Amino acid sequence: MISESTINKVRELAIEDVLEPYVRLSRKGSTLMGICPFHEERTGSFSVSPGKNLFHCFSCNRGGDAITFIMEKENLSFMEAIEFLARHHNIPIEYVEGQDKEQTAKIRHKETLLATLGHVQDFFVGSLLMPDSDESRLAREYAYGRWPEEFCSVAGIGYAPCDGGAFMEFCRAKGLDEDTLFVLGLLRRGDDGHVYAMFRHRIMIPIRNRWGRIIAYTARYIGNNPKAPKYINSPNSAVYAKGECLFGIDRASRERNAEYFIVVEGAPDVLRMQSVGYDNTVAALGTAWTDSQFERLKKYTSSLCFIPDSDISEGKTFGPGFEAVMANGTAAVRKGFHVTVRELPFAEIPDGRNGWDVKPGKNDADSFIHCREDYTSLKEKLFIVWLAQKRFLVADSLVEERKCVSEIADLMRYV
Numbered sequence: 001m002i003s004e005s006t007i008n009k010v011r012e013l014a015i016e017d018v019l020e021p022y023v024r025l026s027r028k029g030s031t032l033m034g035i036c037p038f039h040e041e042r043t044g045s046f047s048v049s050p051g052k053n054l055f056h057c058f059s060c061n062r063g064g065d066a067i068t069f070i071m072e073k074e075n076l077s078f079m080e081a082i083e084f085l086a087r088h089h090n091i092p093i094e095y096v097e098g099q100d101k102e103q104t105a106k107i108r109h110k111e112t113l114l115a116t117l118g119h120v121q122d123f124f125v126g127s128l129l130m131p132d133s134d135e136s137r138l139a140r141e142y143a144y145g146r147w148p149e150e151f152c153s154v155a156g157i158g159y160a161p162c163d164g165g166a167f168m169e170f171c172r173a174k175g176l177d178e179d180t181l182f183v184l185g186l187l188r189r190g191d192d193g194h195v196y197a198m199f200r201h202r203i204m205i206p207i208r209n210r211w212g213r214i215i216a217y218t219a220r221y222i223g224n225n226p227k228a229p230k231y232i233n234s235p236n237s238a239v240y241a242k243g244e245c246l247f248g249i250d251r252a253s254r255e256r257n258a259e260y261f262i263v264v265e266g267a268p269d270v271l272r273m274q275s276v277g278y279d280n281t282v283a284a285l286g287t288a289w290t291d292s293q294f295e296r297l298k299k300y301t302s303s304l305c306f307i308p309d310s311d312i313s314e315g316k317t318f319g320p321g322f323e324a325v326m327a328n329g330t331a332a333v334r335k336g337f338h339v340t341v342r343e344l345p346f347a348e349i350p351d352g353r354n355g356w357d358v359k360p361g362k363n364d365a366d367s368f369i370h371c372r373e374d375y376t377s378l379k380e381k382l383f384i385v386w387l388a389q390k391r392f393l394v395a396d397s398l399v400e401e402r403k404c405v406s407e408i409a410d411l412m413r414y415v
Contacts, residue, residue, distance in 0.1 A: 001107050002082055003094040007211055010085045011067065011254075015053045018066040018085065022073060037073065038062050047150075052279065053254060056150050061129060063154035065212055077115060078213055106238070113239045116180050117214045123170045124158025124204040135161060142222050143203055146268075151275045158204040160219065164197030184216075185235040199232070205267055207240065207285070208250040216240040218247075218267050218285070233285065243290045246297070251279040253300050260303035260340075263328070265321065269307070269365035276372055287320070289328045294335045303338040305380065310344040311362040321364070322390065329383045333414050339383035342375070344368050384411055 016025060016032060025032040025048060036046035036057040045058040056063035062072065070081040086093045128143065130136040139159040143152050160167065171181060178195075181187040188198050202219035209215045216234035236242055246252075248270040252261055258280035264270055266283050273281035280301075284293055297304070306329055309321025318326070325341065332339045346360035347367070369375050381389075391404040 001096045002079055002086075003096050006086060006091065006094045007082055009091050010082050010089075011065075011211065013066055013085060013089055014050065015048060015055060015066045015069075016050055017089070019048065019055065019069060022069075036060060036062075052251075054154055056154050058150065061125075061149070061153040063150070064156075067212065078118070078211075079111070110238050112177070112180055113184060113237060114213050114215070116176055116184060117216075117239075119174050119176060120167075120171070120181075120186060121156060121158065121206060121214055123167060124160060125156065126158075127161050127166070128152075128157065128159035139203065139222065147271055147275045151271075155271060155274070156206045156214070158206075160197070160199035160202045160204050162201045162223070164200045167197040167199075168195070183237055185237070201228075202232070205271070207234070207245065207247055207267070209239070209245070210249055210253055212250040215245070220268075242285050244292045244296070245285055246282045246293055247285055248274065248279075248282040249296070252282050255280040255300075258301065260305050260338075261297060261301045263304050263306045264365045265307075265309050265324070272366040272369055273375070276369060276375070278372075278375065284328075287324050289331060291335075294332060294337070297337075298335070302336070303340075304332055305340045305342055306332075306383070307342050307344060307365050307378070309362060309364040310346045310360075311364075312346075312360055318390070319362070321362075326387060326390070329387065330411060333383060333411050336414065340380050341383050341386040342378035342380050343386070344378065384408060384415065387411070 019025065022037045023034040023046060025034040026044075027033075030049070030051065032048040032050065033044045034046045034048070035041060035044045036059060038057060039060045041059055046055065047058065048055045053065055054063065055065075055069060064072075067078065067081050067085065070076060070084055071078060074081070074084060076084060083093060085091070128136060128139055136159060143157050143159070147155070147157070168187070171178075171186075178187065182189070185198055187195055189195050199217065199219045201223040202221050205218045205220065206214040207216040207218060216237070216239075218231055218233045221228045221230055221232075233242075234240060247267045251274060252258070260280070262273060262278055262281040264273060264281060264283050267285070270281050270283045282297070284290075306325045308325035309319065311319035311321045313319040316323075329339050329341065344363040344365070345368075347363045348358040349361035351357045351359040388404065388408050391407065392401065
């Protein structure tokens with residue numbers, strides 16, 4: 001097994017150096033352009049962003065990082081691509097040794113899961129890009145209506161068709177192990193024993209690990225069934241644990257010069273922030289952050305900026321977005337992070353009584369931020385100051401005020 005240190009060194013290679021033997025690049029502003037090496041073309045549509053270490057072809061919609069490029073171009077697995085790049089760029093290859101049979105079996109099991117996810121990702125992306133399918137066209141309209149086409153390509157956005165049989169036929173043709181597909185939650189079995197595809201009529205959003213490998217999916221329903229859940233997620237597995245993973249960490253961890261990481265509510269918010277240039281954005285795949293997730297973040301940053309959803313909860317002082325950031329921000333401060341908050345304004349919703357009245361409604365990063373200026377327009381506040389303002393705003397007695405003072409004083413010990 002190749003060591004994490006070697007993988008990290010390979011990942012830090014400049015993408016233009018990796019691509020040099022395959023494509024001639026010329027500079028156009030902050031990007032590099034060339035003739036795509038994956039298909040025949042006369043006009044260069046192959047774009048490289050050196051600052052982000054990513055590539056994208058506007059014609060064939062391939063995209064990713066240097067490792068992804070080598071995997072596709074040389075038809076290699078992830079570990080084979082790491083070894084290939086290390087040898088071609090004079091990086092010493094370190095191996096993790098001294099593993100017993102049980103450890104070796106666990107590693108092989110994880111590699112089987114990751115390889116299977118790599119295969120099914122080809123299916124989901126291919127299903128999104130099918131040119132002669134009305135269903136795929138509608139899926140593209142949805143995806144490209146939310147995020148730019150180039151971004152969708154680089155992020156690996158895909159589509160699971162309505163007909164789950166197409167997915168199952170793909171898996172059979174590829175010889176993918178059925179038990180592995182069940183473990184990953186890609187197949188399910190009904191009460192009557194019938195096997196069916198878990199994801200159907202959904203935009204597929206890959207969840208990636210630190211190295212950019214797909215470990216799970218969160219999937220957005222785009223059909224008309226009102227009973228279907230809007231989002232469903234992959235179950236925990238040997239390669240994915242909800243309470244340990246951070247959505248967006250693959251791109252955020254590359255931001256070596258980021259002063260802080262932005263923390264948002266969920267995966268769609270991360271995608272929105274990334275699409276407007278804030279790759280230093282992450283989200284937990286659940287409301288409450290865990291100690292494990294904070295410890296992972298500490299490897300890359302000591303400062304966090306939370307963007308809470310601005311929402312209303314009937315009968316409560318604060319909506320769930322504010323409550324989550326109050327709790328998670330407090331935990332982050334106690335973990336030693338410097339924490340700030342940028343608060344979204346409430347949306348204005350017509351209340352139906354007449355044409356002029358409005359009531360406050362929910363805003364989140366995904367719905368409010370459509371350019372960098374939308375983010376920078378939000379006033380940044382030190383978390384403790386923001387928390388104090390919120391708490392004192394609802395303190396309706398001397399007892400409550402004293403309780404607020406006590407809470408803030410307790411947090412101040414960690415600053």
